[in-house]
Amino acid sequence: MLIQRITVGDIVLPLKTPFKTALRTVTELQDLVLCIETDTGHTGYGEAAPTAVITGDTLGSMRAALALIAPRLIGKDLRDFNALLAIVHQTLLHNNSLKAALEIALYDLRAQQFGVPLYQLLGGGTPRIKTDITISLNDGATMVQDSLAAVAQGFDALKIKVGAADWRADVDNTLAIYRAVGPKIKLLLDANQAWSPKEAVRIIQALENAGVDLACVEQPVAADDGAGLAFVTAHTRTPILADESARSVHDVLQIFATHSADLINIKLMKMAGISQAIEVAQLARRHQRHCMLGCMLESGISVTAAAHFAVAFADVVRLIDLDGPMLCQGSAIEGGMEMDGPWITLPDAPGLGISAVRGLRDVQQY
Ligand SMILES: [Mg+2]
Numbered sequence: 001m002l003i004q005r006i007t008v009g010d011i012v013l014p015l016k017t018p019f020k021t022a023l024r025t026v027t028e029l030q031d032l033v034l035c036i037e038t039d040t041g042h043t044g045y046g047e048a049a050p051t052a053v054i055t056g057d058t059l060g061s062m063r064a065a066l067a068l069i070a071p072r073l074i075g076k077d078l079r080d081f082n083a084l085l086a087i088v089h090q091t092l093l094h095n096n097s098l099k100a101a102l103e104i105a106l107y108d109l110r111a112q113q114f115g116v117p118l119y120q121l122l123g124g125g126t127p128r129i130k131t132d133i134t135i136s137l138n139d140g141a142t143m144v145q146d147s148l149a150a151v152a153q154g155f156d157a158l159k160i161k162v163g164a165a166d167w168r169a170d171v172d173n174t175l176a177i178y179r180a181v182g183p184k185i186k187l188l189l190d191a192n193q194a195w196s197p198k199e200a201v202r203i204i205q206a207l208e209n210a211g212v213d214l215a216c217v218e219q220p221v222a223a224d225d226g227a228g229l230a231f232v233t234a235h236t237r238t239p240i241l242a243d244e245s246a247r248s249v250h251d252v253l254q255i256f257a258t259h260s261a262d263l264i265n266i267k268l269m270k271m272a273g274i275s276q277a278i279e280v281a282q283l284a285r286r287h288q289r290h291c292m293l294g295c296m297l298e299s300g301i302s303v304t305a306a307a308h309f310a311v312a313f314a315d316v317v318r319l320i321d322l323d324g325p326m327l328c329q330g331s332a333i334e335g336g337m338e339m340d341g342p343w344i345t346l347p348d349a350p351g352l353g354i355s356a357v358r359g360l361r362d363v364q365q366y
Contacts, residue, residue, distance in 0.1 A: 001042065001078035001113050006070045007035040009360025010059060011047075013299055013328040020136040022163025022194035023053045029297045029328055032062050032098070033357055036105040038078065042112050045333075045354045046105030047301035048097040049269055054244055054296070057097040057269075063364070065095040069102065070366035078113055081106070085275055096247070096272035097296075103273025104305040104352070112351040118305065119346060122278070122312035127346035129310050131322045132157035132188060137164065140173040147177045147185075154341030157186040157215070159321055162203075163194025171206045178212045188319070190218040193244055197221050197228035204236040215319065216263055216292075219243040230260035239263050241292060241319075246270070249279045256287045263319070265292040268306055281313040292319035300325045304336035304352045307344050320344075332358050 012030045019026045034046040050058045069091045076084055088102045111121040119125055133155045135146050147158055160177060162170040170191075178187060195203065200220035207214060216239040221228040223244035233240040242261035246252050247270045255261050264284060271277045284291050293310040295303050303324050310317045325331060326339060334356040338345045347353035 001109065002039045003036055003073050003076050003078070004039050005037045006066075006073065006366040007037070007360075007363060008063065008066055009033055009363040011299060011332045011357065011360060013330060013332060015327050016329055018136065019134070019297060019327060020138060021161045021190070022137060022192040026297060029299055029324075030059065031297075031299060031302075032059060032101060033301060033360055034066075034101045034105050035357065036073070036109060038109060042109055044105035044107075044109035044112070045301050045352060045357060046101035046103070046108070047298060048101035049296035049298045049302070050097065051269065051296045055097050055247070055269055057095060061095065062098040062101075065092060065098045066366075068092055069098075074366060078106075078109055081110055089272065097269045099272040100268045100302065103275060104268065104302055107274050107305070108351040108354070115350050117346060117349060118308035118352055119311040122274075122309060125311040125314050127311050127348070129307060129314075129320050129344050130157075130342045131320045131344055132159045132186070133323045133326065133342070134321070135160045135177070137161040140169065140176050143173050144176050144180045147181050151181050151185055156184065156342065157188065157319075159188045159190055159218075161192065162189050163191045167195065167199050167203055170203055174207055174212060175210055183213065186215045187212065188215045188218065190243070191220045193219055193222045195220050197225065197231040200232045201235045204232070204238050208237055214238045216241040218265060218292075219245065223247075226254065226258060226260050229255075230258055233259065233261055241265055243267075243294065249276050249283070252280050252283055256283065256289065263290055263292060265294045265321075266309075266317070267294045267296060268302060268309070269296050269298070274305065274309060277309060281316045284316045290318040291316050292321055293317045294321040295324045297327070298324040299328055300331050300333040300336045301352065301354060301357070304346070304354065307337050307346055308352065311346065334358070
């Protein structure tokens with residue numbers, strides 16, 4: 001199976017409602033899509049989200065990085081899989097999201113080569129998982145309304161974006177949601193670095209003292225404030241989850257060594273794809289820790305890959321936050337994961353199970 005052609009284009013999907021976090025507001029998804037074709041007629045699909053404020057990647061920077069890597073992959077044999085991964089990772093530093101898209105497409109092809117769904121290539125499992133859904137940062141009444149609507153659709157885990165201008169609003173909004181949806185609904189908070197360490201402890205303790213049993217609080221403090229993250233973890237009972245602070249295998253090693261967080265959010269975009277996400281999952285297993293499998297504003301290609309990963313590492317991945325495609329109006333892909341309320345089901349087809357992607361813009365070929 002030789003790589004013959006690599007095609008890149010953008011997909012644009014409007015969001016159902018604006019996606020608001022402490023870091024940004026977004027109204028449409030615009031992601032890079034890769035199609036790697038082989039001499040055997042197989043196509044591997046990959047996708048990358050340009051999350052400049054988190055990974056530093058933009059659509060332009062990803063295309064520039066691809067221009068360096070793609071020509072080096074043409075003509076190479078899928079049987080030399082590790083050599084292909086080495087080309088992806090060693091041609092240039094950083095550019096993790098583009099590397100993730102390339103790895104997803106290569107793993108898609110590798111699983112097709114063996115004639116099995118990707119989750120089976122990664123170790124097997126039951127191809128049906130349940131995701132949470134994100135509640136955007138808004139005024140309290142809107143957040144309660146959005147939470148109730150999500151519960152009515154069958155979601156039993158809500159990821160609430162916090163980081164309001166006044167920290168007391170975060171406590172009040174969370175309490176209001178908790179009272180509205182009841183204790184059976186799992187609540188996760190994501191502050192996206194918005195709080196100072198002391199503020200985070202004050203907010204989390206206020207919620208603990210009010211009897212709100214949070215599943216976790218994600219990234220309470222600045223990404224580079226390892227000491228601050230450790231301070232929050234040491235002074236609260238609620239599990240603390242590292243997201244922006246956990247951008248590489250090295251970061252995860254540091255977090256475990258210094259006990260600065262309880263949980264790790266694995267995102268393929270941050271971890272530069274599947275191979276390093278596997279390393280993180282194995283490290284977590286060794287340290288008897290759990291992970292969340294999350295995504296950026298991604299559509300059905302890379303989230304299907306993430307779902308395959310979550311299935312194969314279900315012993316470690318206990319929290320699933322793969323609602324990206326649900327936030328979009330429509331879809332550009334045929335095949336891949338099926339969504340029904342909170343349920344994600346993977347097709348019994350080789351690779352990712354994706355057969356086509358429609359409507360790519362600004363197409364380039366290598
Ligand atoms: Mg997050």
